Amino acid sequence: MTVPLGSASPQGRTGTPVGKRALVLVGRYGTLAGLLCMAVLFSILSKVFLSGENLVEVLNEVSLSAIIAGGVTLALVVGEFDLSVGYTGSFAGVLVAGFIANQHVSVPIAFLLALAIGPIVGVINGLIVTKTGVNALIATLGTGTIIVGLNFGYTSGSQIAFGLPQDFLDISGGSVLLGIPNDIVIMVVVLAILWVLLNHTELGLQMQAVGGNREAASLAGIRVDRVKIAAFVVAGLCAALTGILLASRIGSGQSTAADGYLLDAYAAVFLGSAVLRDGEFHIVGTFVGVLTVGVAFNGLALVGAPTFYQYLFKGGLLVVAMALGTVARKYAKR
């Protein structure tokens, strides 16, 4: 008969050989430990690193990837990849700049219109994946590429940099709260909303159920397709928001500006999935993941490492993060 495990923590699961147990521990606390080590290392190597200014800078740097990664987290929770997020972000950035500069739409309206592209893409992605059964990796790669096409069709490949008012630039660049950059405030608000959504709403718990066992979720009366579509919508919304904030930050709409966030987001989410939980995707983990990437980049820049290190690091991190998450999932089940 089953003996009570004592607490919610599955730490009591001994029985896997020591090496494998160590792997689970490495997975669960490794990311946090890595983050701490990096912080210590960089604070030794660079005097600036631990300054308040630099820490705000790190948070500011990671804020946009945190928002897009938050959305990606929800898609992964329901068990689907969304590879269109980077392209959706770029398109939203181009659209918001274009609406303001070319169509002379007011800033708030342009913001909302551009933001709407996210849910639209999300619904399309969701419908394709749920109604046709196409693998989400392929489906979202396809829709993403279509978005790239629309994007270039709209901009003809040139950036939209003129005619953007200070109002728009202030969305990202300004500060409405205690001198904290707006991006950080928005990130905190978005992550908080996503956390509540995922853990304390019907929809969020249903997302977890769908990702946990599709069949059982369906038998529990959950409309699996709708829940999946909702997750794609959230992913799209976060992507569009990221793209708009980025356009505001760099002061122009550029066709490929947010494309790179795709990799950042997935590296962070998978890294975070091993944090404290055994390979489950969750918002707090995602934030830790984003922070790890951000601290590493910031530190590498501070100590003057050439740019190519950033790519080596990012790629390597993605592989290691995936491996950690996968291994953690595997051994948690034994």
Place this chain on the structure above:
Amino acid sequence: MSDAPNAAVEVRGLTKRYLGVQALRGVDLSVAPGEIYGLVGANGAGKSTLIRILAGVIHPDGGEILVDGQPVTIDGPLQASALGLSFIHQELSLIPRFSAIQNIMLGLPKASRFGIVQGKALYETAREAADRVGIDFPLTVPVETRSVAERWLVAIARALVRKARLVAMDEPTASLSIAESQRLFKIVRDLAQAGTSVIYVTHRLDEILQLCSRVTVLKDGAVVTTMSREGASREVLVRAIVGQEPVIPQSAGTSSRPGERPVVLRVTELRRPPAVQGVSFELFEGEVLGIAGLVGSGRSETARLLFGADGTVGGSMELDGQPYAPSSTSAAVRRGFALVPEERRSQGLFLDKTTGFNLNITSLSALRFSAALPLISPARSRKRAVEIIKSLGVTPSSPDVPVRAMSGGNQQKVVMGKWLRRPVRVLVLDEPTRGVDVGARAEIHRIIRQLADDGRGVIVISSEFEELLGCDRVIVLSEGRVVGVLPGPGVTEGAILKLCYAGPAETSLKPTIASA
């Protein structure tokens, strides 16, 4: 304790801690060549753990394993296979998309010429094994298109072609009809006669008494007793398994006069050939209705129609007097249907989630802080989960334990518990006590009765007719039709069996709905 100088397989002092549980506490066992060896015990007694260790799937913490008197370590399934150990697990490890042949021959050295697989030789080997277990469907279709029973036959054929020294079978007859079980017994005896040892793990004690020369009873990871067939009886075994006097499952205590109660579900001439040829019945409020039938009788297929998993070809259904034609499973669930599925782990549970999550997922809208806000209250969720856990006697009793770590019986309680406080009209339980130990069975039967008493209609589908004895009425299906309705007091295993084998040809095609 070995009878022969060299036991085919022997384990000494095996210990294993597994998923936070001491699953084995020093188990000794020795199986002689050509012996059929029974292994019984409640769920969580350590039977499966022992088998999994022999299969190399998990590794023991202590003790030794001897094959032909030689100490061995089994690091993985390949090595187990090389030692001549073959396994048929409770949850079949077939590749769904592969054909029967591919599954049977998987991983065997292929008869090949210049590296090219010789299809004909392959087919003949597989065919021979298939014939021995009586597979009568084409070997070239994917096994995912076959029923669970037929997949079992494939798994057995797979062990047969390996000419194993020892075959361990975990609940082999759980999904088999009586005819198929009889065939399996013959196969098992043939195997033993040919010198292969068999470890036979089951909850069905009659089979142990029928087949095995010796039987070991495990409880809480330790050997309670090992006895030869002569010394064993059902009563003795049950007492050893339970460790106390067996609890006799409650029979239908309530008045079985369903005619006075409102009809919850009326099914009229439901058809989806070939499996379902016209099924009609009524389900009354507060009633536990059993559906009996051999494999292939249309039992499971009828359940799928009730749930909208398949479309009907003809006939109609009424739920509480309203037309009912579900377009999908979740549509059926929203109309007040609930299924406790046959494949509990893959269809009924969120294994990585906690008990609380599993219990509350069906009732989230009732757990809001307030009706206006779509926010779920953790305190309310926890309270509700704890109450259900208490009323069902789930152990461990914390709502924060992942259900993966629980025993089968407790997992089943969780699956049932999620419908306990829901406005469910019709609850269908498919094989509710499969893989559940004797003690938990009685409790599950009590919960079934409780669910019905709360004003629901309950349908129990089971291939273990013993389980249907507590029902208010039992309808018997054969060849896709209702061949008879047995009222509560008249339900006996013999009566059910007689109807099953009589078939529609010998009974009236228009079943009468019996009321007492």
